[in-house]
Amino acid sequence: MSAPRSGPPARGRALARAAAAVLVALIGVGGGPSSAAQGGEAGPSAAAPGCRRVVTLAPNVVEVVFELGLGERVVGVGEHTSWPPEAAELPRLGGLYDPRLETIVALDPDLAVLLPSQAELAGSLTRLEIPVLTVPHETLEDLEVAIRRIADRCGVEAAGEELIADLRSGLAPREEPLDLDVLVVVGRTSGRIREVYAAGEGTFLGELVARLGLTNVAGPQPYPSLGPESIVAARPEVIVDLMPQALDAAHSAALAVDWRQLGSLPAVESGCLVALGGDHTLIPGPRLPRLYRELETAIDACAGEEP
Amino acid sequence: MRHGGAAGGAGFVGRTAARSLVGAFVALVAVTLVVAVVALLVGEESVSLSDSLVEGSRDAVILWRLRLPRVLLGLLAGGALAVSGLSFQTVFRNPLAEPYTLGVASGAALGASFVIVLGGGFAVGLPWISLAAFAGALAIGGVIVGLSASRRGVRSETLLLAGIALSITCSAMILLLQSQGTMDQRSHIVQWMMGSLAVVGYREVGWLALWTALGSAVLVGHRWELDVLLTGEEVAAGRGVDLRRVRVGVLAAVSAMVGALVAVTGPIGFVGLIVPHILRRLVGPGHLVLTPACLLGGGAFLVFCDLVARTLPRGMDLPVGVVTALVGGVFFLWLLLGRGGAGR
Numbered sequence: 001m002s003a004p005r006s007g008p009p010a011r012g013r014a015l016a017r018a019a020a021a022v023l024v025a026l027i028g029v030g031g032g033p034s035s036a037a038q039g040g041e042a043g044p045s046a047a048a049p050g051c052r053r054v055v056t057l058a059p060n061v062v063e064v065v066f067e068l069g070l071g072e073r074v075v076g077v078g079e080h081t082s083w084p085p086e087a088a089e090l091p092r093l094g095g096l097y098d099p100r101l102e103t104i105v106a107l108d109p110d111l112a113v114l115l116p117s118q119a120e121l122a123g124s125l126t127r128l129e130i131p132v133l134t135v136p137h138e139t140l141e142d143l144e145v146a147i148r149r150i151a152d153r154c155g156v157e158a159a160g161e162e163l164i165a166d167l168r169s170g171l172a173p174r175e176e177p178l179d180l181d182v183l184v185v186v187g188r189t190s191g192r193i194r195e196v197y198a199a200g201e202g203t204f205l206g207e208l209v210a211r212l213g214l215t216n217v218a219g220p221q222p223y224p225s226l227g228p229e230s231i232v233a234a235r236p237e238v239i240v241d242l243m244p245q246a247l248d249a250a251h252s253a254a255l256a257v258d259w260r261q262l263g264s265l266p267a268v269e270s271g272c273l274v275a276l277g278g279d280h281t282l283i284p285g286p287r288l289p290r291l292y293r294e295l296e297t298a299i300d301a302c303a304g305e306e307p
Numbered sequence: 308m309r310h311g312g313a314a315g316g317a318g319f320v321g322r323t324a325a326r327s328l329v330g331a332f333v334a335l336v337a338v339t340l341v342v343a344v345v346a347l348l349v350g351e352e353s354v355s356l357s358d359s360l361v362e363g364s365r366d367a368v369i370l371w372r373l374r375l376p377r378v379l380l381g382l383l384a385g386g387a388l389a390v391s392g393l394s395f396q397t398v399f400r401n402p403l404a405e406p407y408t409l410g411v412a413s414g415a416a417l418g419a420s421f422v423i424v425l426g427g428g429f430a431v432g433l434p435w436i437s438l439a440a441f442a443g444a445l446a447i448g449g450v451i452v453g454l455s456a457s458r459r460g461v462r463s464e465t466l467l468l469a470g471i472a473l474s475i476t477c478s479a480m481i482l483l484l485q486s487q488g489t490m491d492q493r494s495h496i497v498q499w500m501m502g503s504l505a506v507v508g509y510r511e512v513g514w515l516a517l518w519t520a521l522g523s524a525v526l527v528g529h530r531w532e533l534d535v536l537l538t539g540e541e542v543a544a545g546r547g548v549d550l551r552r553v554r555v556g557v558l559a560a561v562s563a564m565v566g567a568l569v570a571v572t573g574p575i576g577f578v579g580l581i582v583p584h585i586l587r588r589l590v591g592p593g594h595l596v597l598t599p600a601c602l603l604g605g606g607a608f609l610v611f612c613d614l615v616a617r618t619l620p621r622g623m624d625l626p627v628g629v630v631t632a633l634v635g636g637v638f639f640l641w642l643l644l645g646r647g648g649a650g651r
Binding site: 095096097098099100101102103105106108115116117119120123124127128137138186187197203221222223224225282 | 350351352365368369372373374423426434435436486487488489490491492493494495498499501503505506507508626
């Protein structure tokens with residue numbers, strides 16, 4: 001065996017110099033989308049808009065595009081798209097963050113509508129010269145911005161304004177506030193109450209709660225994780241479980257039984273335990289007025305009022 | 308840890324053994340080539356080779372801008388992971404050591420999670436997620452290298468435990484970030500932590516080729532010290548090996564390599580743990596031979612697993628990390644228990 005040779009300090013300096021040189025070279029290559037990708041159009045074709053072959057991976061965007069009467073232009077949708085039924089028949093392009101790039105390229109789209117959180121995919125599509133339109137999706141205002149942006153891009157501005165007007169009408173604030181403390185829990189599994197995710201004030205679900213005149217006990221964070229102690233301390237008068245799948249009576253009953261483990265909560269004592277299921281409950285899209293009505297009806301029933 | 312005790316590696320093999328080594332390498336190269344070619348020709352979409360020669364055609368984009376870079380990235384990432392695992396198993400003399408043992412991947416995941424929750428697009432043409440992941444990996448790697456460079460002398464076991472502690476701390480902070488994020492951000496973090504070889508073009512390939520070459524060069528440069536380390540730290544020190552210097556050099560190189568890798572692909576598990584063990588049985592423990600064998604074998608293994616992951620029927624999509632664990636775990640068990648390995 002030979003003795004150890006050249007020491008690491010000299011080697012380390014040489015490696016560091018080489019690494020720095022190549023890093024600079026690589027960064028110089030560039031290739032990411034412009035900052036505009038965060039708030040609108042990006043890609044080389046942004047100046048020459050196309051909207052004949054649209055792909056999107058976000059279920060809410062699919063619903064908006066179909067609601068605008070552009071369904072025939074959609075050529076591919078995300079893995080989790082289930083509405084409208086004709087969209088569910090289209091080629092699947094993977095999940096929001098694990099897209100099937102080969103399938104997207106094979107569909108030859110002239111527009112990809114993405115969410116701001118899909119910046120990496122926006123970069124990839126831009127490198128593939130597929131134009132990208134980014135639309136926000138966290139709040140009701142975001143939904144209107146998304147509708148307007150898609151409608152403008154695809155030349156159906158009137159349909160966009162009409163859809164926004166329908167949404168505003170369907171989500172009009174309740175004239176007589178319900179004046180109850182409510183906890184809206186999203187996507188919980190039945191069994192026992194551990195940490196649950198609640199819809200906070202700044203989310204589209206929180207905004208629906210506010211429009212009904214309810215007080216959201218989840219606070220200002222978007223989707224805080226609440227433990228049993230926090231829930232007991234918040235003393236909600238109504239608890240709403242929103243599930244992404246349709247609920248049968250047994251499942252709804254099982255969800256209600258879980259809350260009874262927490263004892264003397266006002267919502268448990270009064271029986272104001274609401275479970276709403278369906279693929280429309282967690283998607284900030286054009287079907288929100290339906291969820292809004294369902295929430296109002298269920299909570300009205302709890303409060304002993306006529307809807 | 309049993310590496311067979313041979314401290315000399317290739318330098319001590321006889322003619323017959325040398326022939327079998329050459330045979331093993333020829334087989335490894337052949338397997339790697341076959342896997343790479345199949346992975347290039349098979350994918351989500353069927354492509355025609357003749358159409359792929361037409362510039363700008365659909366098949367050309369799929370084959371040359373998506374699939375070939377993906378295969379090359381898989382070869383590099385798998386090789387880098389296997390070489391990293393090999394070096395950690397030697398330096399720490401621990402068969403369970405792997406590239407993520409010291410918390411480098413957790414540091415990268417923490418950096419990526421920060422960007423996912425705070426929001427970020429691109430900087431100087433690179434995604435902020437990758438930049439933050441690389442920075443996170445380097446930060447954790449820097450702490451580990453700093454500890455190993457300490458004049459007071461930190462034992463290998465202490466370094467390992469420090470790495471695990473850092474990893475747990477990073478994981479806790481990721482959970483904290485997840486609890487502050489939206490549902491969308493949570494699923495983004497989870498998806499990022501599953502790892503992926505999806506890539507467009509050759510920028511990431513060039514980036515990883517650089518770091519893999521640098522990391523592997525440092526390891527090959529330390530091959531004598533690493534071979535002697537197989538006989539034990541005391542023996543190595545008695546034979547003139549500067550343990551602290553070797554550890555600092557290897558840990559710095561490997562941490563940078565793993566950080567660069569995770570920044571591009573996310574953490575992909577199991578490759579760095581099992582490939583060195585499998586190949587050690589095939590070509591022996593000497594690092595001069597085992598390092599290039601790991602580069603080839605790790606690359607072939609990861610590309611094969613990615614091929615499986617992306618050609619499963621629709622609706623059965625699996626992250627490549629799940630396939631590496633499933634395929635690798637079963638194969639490794641078979642090797643350990645089935646092929647006369649139980650008695651070794």
